[in-house]
Amino acid sequence: MENPPLSLYQLLDQVKSVVKNNMASGYWLVAEISELKVNYSGHCYLELIEKETAGAIKAKARATIWASVFRMLQPYFETTTRAALSAGMKVMVRVSVEFHEVYGFSLNITDIEPSFTLGEMAKQKQEIINRLISEGVFEMNKALVLPALPRNVAVISSRTAAGFGDFENQLNSNPYGYRFYIKLFPAVMQGEEAEASIIAALDKIYEKDDFFDIVVIIRGGGSQSELSCFNNYWLAYNICQFPLPVLTGIGHEQDESIADLVAHTKLKTPTAAAEFLIGRFHEADNAINQLTLAFTESVTDRVEEEKTRLDRIWLLLKPVVKEHLSDSAGSLRMHGVRLQGCVERRILKETGVLNRWVDNVGEDSRKFLNRKLHALEILEQRARYLDPFIILKRGYSVTYYNGKALKDPAAIAGNEMIETRLSEGMLKSKTI
Amino acid sequence: MNKKNLSYSEAVSSIEEILHQIETGEMDIDELASKVKQASELLKLCKGKLFETEKEIEKILKEMGNE
Numbered sequence: 184m185e186n187p188p189l190s191l192y193q194l195l196d197q198v199k200s201v202v203k204n205n206m207a208s209g210y211w212l213v214a215e216i217s218e219l220k221v222n223y224s225g226h227c228y229l230e231l232i233e234k235e236t237a238g239a240i241k242a243k244a245r246a247t248i249w250a251s252v253f254r255m256l257q258p259y260f261e262t263t264t265r266a267a268l269s270a271g272m273k274v275m276v277r278v279s280v281e282f283h284e285v286y287g288f289s290l291n292i293t294d295i296e297p298s299f300t301l302g303e304m305a306k307q308k309q310e311i312i313n314r315l316i317s318e319g320v321f322e323m324n325k326a327l328v329l330p331a332l333p334r335n336v337a338v339i340s341s342r343t344a345a346g347f348g349d350f351e352n353q354l355n356s357n358p359y360g361y362r363f364y365i366k367l368f369p370a371v372m373q374g375e376e377a378e379a380s381i382i383a384a385l386d387k388i389y390e391k392d393d394f395f396d397i398v399v400i401i402r403g404g405g406s407q408s409e410l411s412c413f414n415n416y417w418l419a420y421n422i423c424q425f426p427l428p429v430l431t432g433i434g435h436e437q438d439e440s441i442a443d444l445v446a447h448t449k450l451k452t453p454t455a456a457a458e459f460l461i462g463r464f465h466e467a468d469n470a471i472n473q474l475t476l477a478f479t480e481s482v483t484d485r486v487e488e489e490k491t492r493l494d495r496i497w498l499l500l501k502p503v504v505k506e507h508l509s510d511s512a513g514s515l516r517m518h519g520v521r522l523q524g525c526v527e528r529r530i531l532k533e534t535g536v537l538n539r540w541v542d543n544v545g546e547d548s549r550k551f552l553n554r555k556l557h558a559l560e561i562l563e564q565r566a567r568y569l570d571p572f573i574i575l576k577r578g579y580s581v582t583y584y585n586g587k588a589l590k591d592p593a594a595i596a597g598n599e600m601i602e603t604r605l606s607e608g609m610l611k612s613k614t615i
Numbered sequence: 616m617n618k619k620n621l622s623y624s625e626a627v628s629s630i631e632e633i634l635h636q637i638e639t640g641e642m643d644i645d646e647l648a649s650k651v652k653q654a655s656e657l658l659k660l661c662k663g664k665l666f667e668t669e670k671e672i673e674k675i676l677k678e679m680g681n682e
Binding site (some may be wrong): 500502 | 620621627631634637654658
């Protein structure tokens with residue numbers, strides 16, 4: 184027969200001593216934190232797991248960091264990693280294996296290696312970045328065109344964050360008097376809820392994306408160790424695909440979070456984010472002023488140019504018209520002179536002709552007269568031969584009967600008185 | 616062409632055409648007086664338009680400066 188049955192305590196006590204005698208006093212262990220709680224007395228209770236590559240849990244164990252140890256480990260870890268110990272984190276811890284009759288199996292964490300987590304975080308971050316890149320969304324928000332005047336600003340922040348107050352004050356008291364409309368979409372900005380809360384705020388803004396010009400995620404204040412949510416894949420994914428440009432002013436000093444990397448513009452602090460927006464306005468303002476100047480100048484120049492053109496035409500017109508007129512007057516005068524010359528020559532010519540005629544007429548008439556005179560002389564001579572007195576003197580006589588010269592003796596009867604004209608006188612006789 | 620509806624640039628090119636005709640001596644003396652008169656009227660029209668434009672522009676620019 185076997186040994187008599189053991190009580191539960193006896194059995195577990197045996198297990199305890201087996202564990203105690205067979206396990207080393209400490210091991211360096213690599214695992215993922217799946218749960219983490221700190222109770223009121225400062226003890227930290229965790230659940231550590233190991234997953235298969237597919238994701239199924241392969242091993243799981245409770246672990247404890249006693250308050251006295253946790254008080255030292257926590258700041259040490261956070262100073263190095265700038266992240267709080269939290270679920271999802273991979274850690275390298277020194278553990279001793281404990282078995283207690285009442286509380287069962289657990290690992291007692293006595294030390295931690297933050298640089299391992301740091302490396303894991305960097306690796307994880309790079310994986311997320313690679314994933315966003317391979318999904319083609321990494322640059323999407325950066326590709327959005329920042330509005331020239333980002334006036335309506337949707338802010339995601341916690342209502343009480345000092346950073347939000349700084350941001351608001353900075354915008355509202357800008358020296359140029361630009362007016363911004365700032366609408367806060369409150370969200371939890373740290374811890375495990377942050378991711379879902381910020382995404383919910385983004386969703387609310389998305390419903391009014393026509394109204395808003397830009398989204399600003401600001402954090403400011405709070406612990407530097409609470410930034411791990413900004414390395415979250417889904418938050419980054421949401422920021423990437425948001426239709427409005429997203430600015431971050433998360434306010435951490437060293438390496439950038441994934442949210443910063445995918446945001447349109449990353450700014451160090453909320454104040455810097457406000458400065459950025461004011462600068463944007465100021466830039467646009469300057470551009471408009473410069474345009475106004477250039478415009479004024481070119482318009483004025485154009486008008487002056489036209490004035491000069493008209494003046495030039497006017498100046499040109501007068502002398503051209505005058506010249507044209509004086510040309511015409513000149514040619515008129517030339518015509519006059521030519522006309523006068525022609526007329527004079529013509530008159531001279533005609534006068535010559537006339538004079539020649541006058542000369543000819545004199546000579547001709549003299550000749551004519553002479554001819555006539557000569558003819559007259561001849562006639563005279565001939566007449567002289569015919570002169571009845573001369574004929575009478577030569578012995579001829581004319582007999583008149585009844586006062587008429589008698590040519591035929593038969594015309595007269597006997598006993599008629601006739602008269603005969605002789606050279607020296609009349610002779611009266613009677614016919615027989 | 617109706618003078619009232621004449622654009623500034625049409626007016627200016629008309630003036631320049633007249634000027635050219637006079638310069639090159641293509642212009643008849645019979646036409647000269649009426650053409651010069653026309654040119655002078657067009658010039659007056661242009662100057663008037665230019666003046667109006669300038670005044671208008673000054674006003675607009677001033678308003679722009681005041682904003």
